[in-house]
């Protein structure tokens with residue numbers, strides 16, 4: 001049984017339109033101009049910035065009445081709950097399983113937000129295993145999280161593939177356990193990389209990544 005592991009954020013689901021929707025609603029609820037969307041998007045930094053810092057940036061600009069803990073919780077809930085799979089991503093997963101592939105989602109982040117995303121997307125029913133770094137105890141690129149994913153999916157890392165948008169965590173991490181990789185290169189990528197790992201393949205989206213790896217596998 002071949003194994004395909006995939007990252008979640010900005011691999012299976014693109015985050016920018018979801019942040020834009022949240023930010024638009026948030027600005028309206030705060031009585032602020034929709035013109036601040038661009039500024040807020042910049043402060044968000046693709047979601048890589050701690051939410052407490054996003055809150056501080058907002059609070060420095062206008063008086064915000066909710067305390068930071070509540071802002072972070074409600075923001076996490078709203079963002080995670082808005083995650084959806086596109087029909088193409090969903091059918092790609094269904095098709096892979098139909099071809100006999102084992103599927104595992106390997107995601108870095110807190111159980112609170114990541115499990116909400118898994119629930120909102122319906123991924124649980126489409127894959128064989130889900131590994132969330134906080135629950136596993138280590139994060140990508142640590143080899144243990146990939147080994148755990150393979151174990152839980154009942155598959156071997158020999159001949160396995162990993163698809164992800166983060167060159168260090170996804171590509172570098174998976175190469176560390178001998179898996180081949182497809183880097184989903186997002187034009188809005190805001191990460192800066194420390195590693196020098198070269199992916200085996202480069203794709204523009206998850207379905208594109210799967211098409212390319214199936215041609216190689």
Ligand SMILES: [Mg+2]
Nearest residue numbers: 007009010165
């Ligand atoms: Mg990602």
